[in-house]
Amino acid sequence: MMDKLPSDQPPGTVPKLGEIGLTNFAPYLMNRIMGRYNASLRDEMAGLGLTTPKMRALAVLSVIEGPLIRELAVFSVVEQSTLSRALDQLAIEGLIRREADAADSRATRVYITEAGRASFETLWPHMSEAHSRMFRGVSADERRAFVGTLQKMLSNIRKHEI
Amino acid sequence: MMDKLPSDQPPGTVPKLGEIGLTNFAPYLMNRIMGRYNASLRDEMAGLGLTTPKMRALAVLSVIEGPLIRELAVFSVVEQSTLSRALDQLAIEGLIRREADAADSRATRVYITEAGRASFETLWPHMSEAHSRMFRGVSADERRAFVGTLQKMLSNIRKHEI
DNA sequence: CAGTGATATTTGCAAATGCATTTAAATCTG
DNA sequence: CAGATTTAAATGCATTTGCAAATATCACTG
Numbered sequence: 001m002m003d004k005l006p007s008d009q010p011p012g013t014v015p016k017l018g019e020i021g022l023t024n025f026a027p028y029l030m031n032r033i034m035g036r037y038n039a040s041l042r043d044e045m046a047g048l049g050l051t052t053p054k055m056r057a058l059a060v061l062s063v064i065e066g067p068l069i070r071e072l073a074v075f076s077v078v079e080q081s082t083l084s085r086a087l088d089q090l091a092i093e094g095l096i097r098r099e100a101d102a103a104d105s106r107a108t109r110v111y112i113t114e115a116g117r118a119s120f121e122t123l124w125p126h127m128s129e130a131h132s133r134m135f136r137g138v139s140a141d142e143r144r145a146f147v148g149t150l151q152k153m154l155s156n157i158r159k160h161e162i
Numbered sequence: 163m164m165d166k167l168p169s170d171q172p173p174g175t176v177p178k179l180g181e182i183g184l185t186n187f188a189p190y191l192m193n194r195i196m197g198r199y200n201a202s203l204r205d206e207m208a209g210l211g212l213t214t215p216k217m218r219a220l221a222v223l224s225v226i227e228g229p230l231i232r233e234l235a236v237f238s239v240v241e242q243s244t245l246s247r248a249l250d251q252l253a254i255e256g257l258i259r260r261e262a263d264a265a266d267s268r269a270t271r272v273y274i275t276e277a278g279r280a281s282f283e284t285l286w287p288h289m290s291e292a293h294s295r296m297f298r299g300v301s302a303d304e305r306r307a308f309v310g311t312l313q314k315m316l317s318n319i320r321k322h323e324i
Numbered sequence: 325c326a327g328t329g330a331t332a333t334t335t336g337c338a339a340a341t342g343c344a345t346t347t348a349a350a351t352c353t354g
Numbered sequence: 355c356a357g358a359t360t361t362a363a364a365t366g367c368a369t370t371t372g373c374a375a376a377t378a379t380c381a382c383t384g
Contacts, residue, residue: 014286014287014290015290016224016283016286017221017224017225017286017289018224018225021225022222022225022226022237023313023316024309025293026293026296026297026305026308026309026312027196027199027289027292027293027296028221029309029312029313029315029316030192030195030196030312031196031200031218031239032237032239032316032320033192033312033315033316033319034189034192034193034196035239036319036320037189037319038193040319051370053370053371056193059179059184059190060184062178062179062180063179063180063183063184064184068332068333069332069333070331070332070333075184077193077194077197079371079372079373080332080333080334080372081333081334081335081371081372081373081374082370082371082372084333084334084335085334085335085370085371088334101332104331104332104379104380105332105378105379105380106331106332106333106378106379106380107331107332107333107379108332108333121178124176124178124179125176127179127189128176128177130189131187131188131189133318133319134188134189134315134318134319135188135315135318136318137314137318138311138314138315142307142311143188143311145304145307145308145311146188146307146308146311147186147188147191149300149304149305149307149308150188150191150192150195151185151191152299152300153191153195153296153297153300154185154191154194154195156295156296156297156298156299157195157198157199157202157295157296158194158198213340215340215341230362230363231362231363231364232361232362232363241341241342241343242342242362242363242364243341243342243343243344243363243364243365244340244341244342245363246363246364246365247340247341247364247365250364263362266349266350266361266362267348267349267350268348268349268350268361268362268363269349269350269361269362269363270362270363
């Protein structure tokens with residue numbers, strides 16, 4: 001189970017995945033974990049008529065007020081064309097509202113409605129619970145450090161993004 | 163940027179996402195990071211005629227010898243039906259080989275071929291580079307701790323899984 | 325200020341996805 | 355050990371996805 005952990009690479013060499021070990025390779029672990037996390041929410045969402053893109057948009061909108069659609073796409077990690085269609089549905093269901101930007105008439109800002117907020121708040125306890133389950137047996141300090149590393153990683157990968 | 167970090171919940175209360183802050187919520191950060199990581203590989207993969215499911219299967223097979231298809235589905239975080247079709251393609255391209263299990267004739271084991279290994283080894287440097295970029299400015303100790311936490315999380319979420 | 329290029333969003337369409345079902349074989353049960 | 359149940363993998367099919375193109379507007383440049 002505990003192979004050797006990835007260390008700094010000897011110059012000019014790229015250690016193979018087999019040498020690192022699947023269960024020591026962070027992206028692998030993260031994909032595994034998020035795959036499960038997202039799958040576990042899918043059922044709850046289905047019951048509320050939500051899909052992953054719709055839920056993600058609502059989640060972000062519950063926190064960020066009136067972003068542009070392209071910003072929302074980045075924050076919610078959904079392709080813009082997919083998001084566009086998800087917003088169509090959310091709008092029909094009265095969970096969000098599109099509003100033309102005052103300064104730029106190409107742009108659209110998105111606002112969550114009260115119904116949208118209510119819908120997300122029905123889902124949130126399940127998300128929160130999945131989150132707690134994920135961190136079972138991880139101390140507050142360790143969690144803090146973990147989130148701190150994630151924040152560094154995010155700033156590393158978003159090049160010229162928001 | 164640095165809101166307060168999630169702490170242990172007061173009994174009987176679930177803090178809202180807005181209170182935690184999007185950028186302190188680990189699943190959000192992880193989805194963001196993996197979204198970028200996976201997207202950055204998609205281009206490289208496209209050039210090699212690979213899709214995400216095909217690449218993931220190859221990656222796992224480069225490390226695990228002859229898993230059952232349902233095991234491979236778990237390890238590679240791909241729906242079984244999607245994997246089945248990805249394997250069809252990989253087999254046509256000669257990158258993997260399906261072999262009936264000796265003991266259970268319902269089951270199929272999957273093996274990577276030399277060509278498959280070669281194909282993955284063409285992609286691997288890009289994955290490795292994306293990985294390094296992700297961890298830029300994160301010390302070896304911090305990485306170790308991070309991976310350690312991920313391993314705990316994985317064992318928390320996989321209930322009765324492999 | 326007309327023309328060229330960039331940007332915001334939507335939409336057409338082919339391909340990918342995932343649920344539910346099917347097929348086949350193993351295992352359990354009375 | 356026949357019949358019912360579970361399990362492994364593949365497949366049918368409707369939905370979703372994402373790329374590329376279209377549309378509309380803005381910003382820049384000579």
